[in-house]
Amino acid sequence: xxxxxxxxxxxxxxxxxxxxxxxxxxxxxxxxxxxxxxxxxxxxxxxxxxxxxxxxxxxxxxxxxxxxxxxxxxxxxxxxxxxxxxxxxxxxxxxxxxxxxxxxxxxxxxxxxxxxxxxxxxxxxxxxxxxxxxxxxxxxxxxxxxxxxxxxxxxxxxxxxxxxxxxxxxxxxxxxxxxxxxxxxxxxxxxxxxxxxxxxxxxxxxxxxxxxxxxxxxxxxxxxxxxxxxxxxxxxxxxxxxxxxxxxxxxxxxxxxxxxxxxxxxxxxxxxxxxxxxxxxxxxxxxxxxxxxxxxxxxxxxxxxxxxxxxxxxxxxxxxxxxxxxxxxxxxxxxxxxxxxxxxxxxxxxxxxxxxxxxxxxxxxxxxxxxxxxxxxxxxxxxxxxxxxxxxxxxxxxxxxxxxxxxxxxxxxxxxxxxxxxxxxxxxxxxxxxxxxxxxxxxxxxxxxxxxxxxxxxxxxxxxxxxxxxxxxxxxxxxxxxxxxxxxxxxxxxxxxxxxxxxxxxxxxxxxxxxxxxxxxxxxxxxxxxxxxxxxxxxxxxxxxxxxxxxxxxxxxxxxxxxxxxxxxxxxxxxxxxxxxxxxxxxxxxxxxxxxxxxxxxxxxxxxxxxxxxxxxxxxxxxxxxxxxxxxxxxxxxxxxxxxxxxxxxxxxxxxxxxxxxxxxxxxxxxxxxxxxxxxxxxxxxxxxxxxxxxxxxxxxxxxxxxxxxxxxxxxxxxxxxxxxxxxxxxxxxxxxxxxxxxxxxxxxxxxxxxxxxxxxxxxxxxxxxxxxxxxxxxxxxxxxxxxxxxxxxxxxxxxxxxxxxxxxxxxxxxxxxxxxxxxxxxxxxxxxxxxxx
Numbered sequence: 001x002x003x004x005x006x007x008x009x010x011x012x013x014x015x016x017x018x019x020x021x022x023x024x025x026x027x028x029x030x031x032x033x034x035x036x037x038x039x040x041x042x043x044x045x046x047x048x049x050x051x052x053x054x055x056x057x058x059x060x061x062x063x064x065x066x067x068x069x070x071x072x073x074x075x076x077x078x079x080x081x082x083x084x085x086x087x088x089x090x091x092x093x094x095x096x097x098x099x100x101x102x103x104x105x106x107x108x109x110x111x112x113x114x115x116x117x118x119x120x121x122x123x124x125x126x127x128x129x130x131x132x133x134x135x136x137x138x139x140x141x142x143x144x145x146x147x148x149x150x151x152x153x154x155x156x157x158x159x160x161x162x163x164x165x166x167x168x169x170x171x172x173x174x175x176x177x178x179x180x181x182x183x184x185x186x187x188x189x190x191x192x193x194x195x196x197x198x199x200x201x202x203x204x205x206x207x208x209x210x211x212x213x214x215x216x217x218x219x220x221x222x223x224x225x226x227x228x229x230x231x232x233x234x235x236x237x238x239x240x241x242x243x244x245x246x247x248x249x250x251x252x253x254x255x256x257x258x259x260x261x262x263x264x265x266x267x268x269x270x271x272x273x274x275x276x277x278x279x280x281x282x283x284x285x286x287x288x289x290x291x292x293x294x295x296x297x298x299x300x301x302x303x304x305x306x307x308x309x310x311x312x313x314x315x316x317x318x319x320x321x322x323x324x325x326x327x328x329x330x331x332x333x334x335x336x337x338x339x340x341x342x343x344x345x346x347x348x349x350x351x352x353x354x355x356x357x358x359x360x361x362x363x364x365x366x367x368x369x370x371x372x373x374x375x376x377x378x379x380x381x382x383x384x385x386x387x388x389x390x391x392x393x394x395x396x397x398x399x400x401x402x403x404x405x406x407x408x409x410x411x412x413x414x415x416x417x418x419x420x421x422x423x424x425x426x427x428x429x430x431x432x433x434x435x436x437x438x439x440x441x442x443x444x445x446x447x448x449x450x451x452x453x454x455x456x457x458x459x460x461x462x463x464x465x466x467x468x469x470x471x472x473x474x475x476x477x478x479x480x481x482x483x484x485x486x487x488x489x490x491x492x493x494x495x496x497x498x499x500x501x502x503x504x505x506x507x508x509x510x511x512x513x514x515x516x517x518x519x520x521x522x523x524x525x526x527x528x529x530x531x532x533x534x535x536x537x538x539x540x541x542x543x544x545x546x547x548x549x550x551x552x553x554x555x556x557x558x559x560x561x562x563x564x565x566x567x568x569x570x571x572x573x574x575x576x577x578x579x580x581x582x583x584x585x586x587x588x589x590x591x592x593x594x595x596x597x598x599x600x601x602x603x604x605x606x607x608x609x610x611x612x613x614x615x616x617x618x619x620x621x622x623x624x625x626x627x628x629x630x631x632x633x634x635x636x637x638x639x640x641x642x643x644x645x646x647x648x649x650x651x652x653x654x655x656x657x658x659x660x661x662x663x664x665x666x667x668x669x670x671x672x673x674x675x676x677x678x679x680x681x682x683x684x685x686x687x688x689x690x691x692x693x694x695x696x697x698x699x700x701x702x703x704x705x706x707x708x709x710x711x712x713x714x715x716x717x718x719x720x721x722x723x724x725x726x727x728x729x730x731x732x733x734x735x736x737x738x739x740x741x742x743x744x745x746x747x748x749x750x751x752x753x754x755x756x757x758x759x760x761x762x763x764x765x766x767x768x769x770x771x772x773x774x775x776x777x778x779x780x781x782x783x784x785x786x787x788x789x790x791x792x793x794x795x796x797x798x799x800x801x802x803x804x805x806x807x808x809x810x811x812x813x814x815x816x817x818x819x820x821x822x823x824x825x826x827x828x829x830x831x832x833x834x835x836x837x838x
Contacts, residue, residue, distance in 0.1 A: 020344040021152040021165055023174075028342030028363065029370055031718060032154035033058075033349055036164075040066065041731050042715035045155045046375065046392050047162050049179035050382025050427070052186050052278055053391035056177055058153035058164040063140035063175070065188065069236055070384050070391050071282040075130015076463035077294050078234040078281075083128040085293065085439040086467025088446050096122065097449045104535045107547050108525040113601035114544035119477050119536055122447060123470045130461055132393050132402035133229050135238060135278070136206040136213075140188070142199065145169045157374045160327040161320075171197040180323040181330070181381050185311035187319060189273035190266075196248050202240070202264035202274050203256070209396030215261040217253035222308070223262040226301075229396070239304045240276035241312045244269045273316055277307045284383070284434040287464050293439060295463055330377045332421030332779060336743075339774040340366040349716035362771050365743075371718050372740035373420060375733060376413070380424040384462060385431050386413045390733040399722075399730045404431075404460040406481035407540035408614070412734040414488055415621060415741030418495040419748070421781050425492060429505050431462075432489075436482060437512055439464035444516050453515030455479045458540070473545045477538045479520075480552050482513045483559045487621060490562040494752065494783040497809045499569050507570035511577070514563050517556055518584055524548065526601070531589040539614045546601055551614035553591025554624050560585040561754050569809050590638050592618065592625060594649045619650050621741075623751040627758075748790070750782050759813040759825075760784060764797055784812045784828055800836040804828045 020032055037043030037057035044055040044066070053068035077083045088096060099121040107116050146169035153164035162177040172193040179186040192198040204215050204225050213227025218239065225238040242251045242264040249269030256263050266272035283297025311319070340363040343351065348367070355361050379390035387393075388409060393402040404410050417424050440454030443466040448455075456466040458478040469476045489509050493502045521532040526547065534556070535547035563581045618625035628646045631638035713724050713735065720735035746767040753760055762782060773795040780788045785805035791798050797818055808830050815825045816836065826834055 021154060021163075023156075023163055023165070024154050024344075025156050025158040027158055028340070028344075029157045029367070030154050031157075031348040031367065031371075032152060033347050033716075034152055036060070036063075036151070036153065037717070039728075040394050041719060041721065041729050043717055045153070045162055045717055046378065046390070047155075047160070047177050047179045047186065048375075048378040048391050049181040049184060049186070050378070050380050050384075050391065051181075051184045052179055052276075053379065054177070054179065054186055055392055055394070056162055058162070058175070060148050060151065060164065060166045060168070060173065060175075061142050061144050063142075063164075063188075065138040065140070065177070066394055067135040067138065067238070067276075067278070068391050068393060069135060069238075069278040069280055070382055071280045071462065072133050072135060072229055072234065072236050073130045073282070073462055074133055074229045074233055074396070075128045076234075076461065077128075077292075077296070079130065079230055079232055080128045081294075083293075083463065085443070085464045086124050086126070086129070086469060087439070087443055088124050088467070090446055093446050093449055096447055100448065104522065104547075107535055107545070113526045114546040116536065116545045117473075119468070119473045119545060120470075122468055123476065124467045126469050126471075128463075129401065129403075129459075129465055129469070130463065131397045132387060132389070133210070133396045133398070134207050134394050135225075135236065136204060136210070138188070138240070138274070138276070139201075139203045139205055140190075141201045141203065145171065145197070157370050158328075159324045160374065160378065161324075170194060173198065176320075178320070178323050179378070180311070180319060180326070182322055182326050183311040183314075183319065184307050184382075185275050185277045187273055187275045187311075187316070189271070189316055191271040192269075195246075195270045196268040198249075198266060198269050198272060200266045200272070202242065202266075203259075204238075204240075204261065204263075207394075207396045217255065217262045218305075220252055221264070223253050223264055235281045235299065236278065237280075237300050237304055238276060238278040239308045240264060240274050241308055242266060242272060242274050243312060243316075244273075245271040245316070271316075275308065275312050275319075277304050277311065279304050282462065284430065284462075287435050288438040289442075293464060327377065330381065330423065331373065332423065334373075334420045334422075334777075334779040336366070336369060336747075336777055337775045338362050338366050338772040348718070352714065352716050352718070360771055365772075368714070368718055368736070369740045369743050372416060372736045373422060375736060376416065376422060376424055379733075380427055382427055383430075385410070385428040386733060388733065389731050392731070392733075401459075401461065405458060406456070406460060406485060407458045407478050409732075409734040410460075411484060411488065411621070412738040412741065415737060416744060418491055418783075419744050419781050420740075421779055421787075425488070429489070429492075429501075429509070432482070432485065432509055433505060435462060435464045436460070436466065437509070440466040440482070441512075443467055448516075448520060450516055450519045452519065453512045453517070454482075455513065455516045455520075456482055473536075474538050474541050474543050477536060477545060478540055480534070480537070480555050483517060483555050484617070486510050486513050486559055486562060487555075490566055491752075491783065493566060493569065493809075495781050495785070497785040497805060497807055499809055502566065502569050503571050507566060507572060510559075510562060510566060511570075511572070514559055514581060515577070517559065518580055521556075521584065521588070523587075524589065530587065532584060532587045533589050542614070548589055548591070548601075549614075550591040550593075551617045553589045554615075554618035554622060555591075557585070557588055557590050557624050558618070558622050558752075560588065565756050590624065591615075592628065592641070592646060593639055594641065594645065613654070616650055616653065620745060620751075623753065625650055626749075626751040627753055627761075629754060744780070747777060748780055748782070748788065752783060756810045756812060759815050760828075762788075762802075762814060762816050764790060764800055764816065764818045765792060768792065768795060770795065784808065784810075784814070786814075786828060797836075797838045799838070802832075802834045802836075804830055804832040806831055 036059035044057050047054050055066040057064045149167045151166040155162050164175045166173050175190045177188045211231050215225045218224045222241045244251045250267045252265055279300035281297050287295045351364055375390050379386040387402050389402045436456045437454050440456045444450040444454050457468045458481050459469050489506050524531050524533045533548035534552040536545050537549040537552045538545050539549045539551055560581050567578050628643045713720055715721055719731045721729040722732045723729045749763040749766050774793050776791040778789050782788050785808045787803045789801045812828045814828050816823050
């Protein structure tokens with residue numbers, strides 16, 4: 001459908017007073033409202049293409065589009081040429097080696113292995129770290145010819161379009177917003193039903209905290225906004241062009257005499273639209289020693305001129321068609337149905353307001369799932385990965401700097417990428433390769449006296465900040481961050497079988513991280529059991545600083561096994577490296593024990609309901625708990641336990657940490673996936689609305705934490721909020737993404753295995769909620785290079801089909817489980833199709 005016919009259909013129909021507007025997707029896959037947005041974090045709606053983002057309130061007479069450019073950051077070398085990524089001086093390496101040794105000795109020799117309060121001598125200044133920044137606003141001012149009636153706005157997630165419609169006097173209006181990935185441009189298009197009925201002014205306003213900028217007319221129809229994010233700071237530029245359709249009316253760029261700044265004017269037009277592009281002088285390719293870690297690229301002006309010329313040369317219908325086709329392709333052919341029923345008489349805000357733990361609503365639960373996929377696509381197919389707020393940050397100084405927290409948040413952003421077939425990870429790999437590895441090698445050498453490999457810590461900007469920030473150790477003493485991210489790197493190979501990518505980018509990332517850890521691990525001198533442990537360590541955002549944290553050891557176990565599983569595909573001839581990994585793995589403490597809490601040393605904290613469940617990383621998203629195997633190779637770090645004992649202990653740990661209904665969004669955002677992974681029958685837990693299951697196969701009506709999370713922490717625009725009770729709460733995209741990861745884990749489980757020779761178990765509907773009794777999945781991805789279609793009715797599976805890709809790097813043995821028993825085994829040879837009926 002062309003944009004013109006789309007608009008005409010909307011204009012002709014208007015919007016019913018009590019029902020969803022006619023232009024709303026027939027599938028129900030969208031959000032809609034009867035009023036413009038007032039609150040940025042709870043009511044505005046997002047559009048983006050990764051390069052650019054915009055939050056839109058949709059007001060007919062005073063529309064505000066808050067803008068972002070993905071690489072616009074304060075700080076870094078643009079603010080201070082001596083910025084060094086948070087590293088100490090090279091001359092301090094000897095002193096730092098002594099301090100690290102003292103910290104390790106103190107931890108090992110204390111009676112309880114946990115008396116150390118901080119690691120301050122290893123930390124460095126946060127100066128110059130910076131923050132992701134908004135740009136400002138496009139303000140669309142339209143003087144209505146009469147009372148505004150029949151207003152509606154909606155986000156169409158089938159086509160990645162935002163729309164608003166209204167009537168005034170005898171005219172109907174439709175405004176459509178979208179950001180196109182192929183053109184790297186965004187567009188706002190307004191059409192009226194009567195010729196010459198639309199006039200508006202498009203002006204630009206800056207954010208408080210940003211220096212003054214220059215807004216001029218580049219030509220008769222193009223405005224340019226140009227400025228710096230700080231004095232000094234990074235250069236940025238925005239270019240916006242106004243166009244119209246038909247012979248009537250005029251459009252032009254003019255200087256407002258009152259402000260001295262350029263504005264775009266539409267006067268008595270029938271259709272008018274503004275297309276904008278934006279960029280900065282940031283370049284990841286300059287983030288290495290050869291370029292002095294300047295991260296500075298060319299002035300963006302000429303590139304933006306070229307982009308805008310290309311984007312505006314298309315007619316609006318062609319631009320829309322190209323955008324929709326590209327977006328739908330990006331969705332990867334995946335779909336999910338959970339028996340949702342679309343109530344066309346209630347807005348999304350009304351449905352959210354009526355959502356309760358007791359009643360639930362599969363439609364809202366389905367929307368939330370699709371919303372995460374929409375935002376991931378709209379914020380990642382570009383130059384940089386999705387940060388703590390995707391690409392949508394309002395302020396010049398964002399909450400938590402809207403950076404990359406890699407102790408779970410960045411990981412959560414991508415939990416749904418592989419399994420729902422979203423091709424959105426290229427920017428993530430480039431970001432790690434170009435901003436983490438170069439400066440991280442210097443951190444390894446200076447801070448830890450390790451001359452091979454690299455590391456970074458938990459909090460990361462776009463300027464290669466690899467040092468340990470000067471905050472509490474529980475937040476910053478986390479050098480395991482890149483090792484955890486290597487799960488995603490190996491998973492990409494496992495899901496896609498893209499060996500060419502693995503050789504070029506994946507394996508070098510994995511090898512570099514592993515080399516650091518081979519040299520960092522030390523023998524346990526507290527228990528003197530000859531195992532290798534991490535010292536010092538903090539379980540993320542928890543005290544104390546100790547050694548052998550469960551999460552650290554589990555992550556490293558999987559890191560070493562990823563090397564073993566990925567070596568043959570890498571083309572690497574360094575067999576000495578592989579043998580060193582194997583030798584260290586035999587001595588590595590696996591991080592699995594049955595005790596009171598989540599450290600190797602024993603102590604209890606029975607009132608601790610902390611949101612992080614880092615000690616269960618091997619349960620989800622990892623596998624060393626879920627697929628625990630007793631030692632068969634003399635490994636000193638594997639406890640003498642059965643898989644059943646380990647899983648039962650994980651269940652007890654989950655129960656003891658509460659249901660995730662704390663006062664902030666973080667309280668519940670980590671827990672659902674773990675509950676879904678492994679909760680078994682228990683009449684003592686009535687946590688919500690019936691979403692739980694067991695890795696052991698015993699499906700139950702046990703309630704889960706998903707419903708309280710949805711009830712308490714999602715706004716009317718379906719954004720997850722960190723502090724929902726506050727007047728101006730903070731958006732946290734990882735909770736939206738984590739929710740969808742939990743949903744997929746409730747419907748399909750196929751955790752990795754220690755070896756490619758181990759049988760891969762695929763469990764169908766392990767934790768199907770009672771309210772989702774009918775549904776289907778199409779195009780889900782399974783590791784090993786397979787696609788899955790699945791259908792169920794009345795709470796029971798009815799059909800499943802597994803299709804193996806045309807090319808596989810290893811023929812794996814597969815066992816499919818349903819309802820607590822095996823229903824089939826096969827070898828996953830290329831192009832095999834397996835059907836299951838129930």
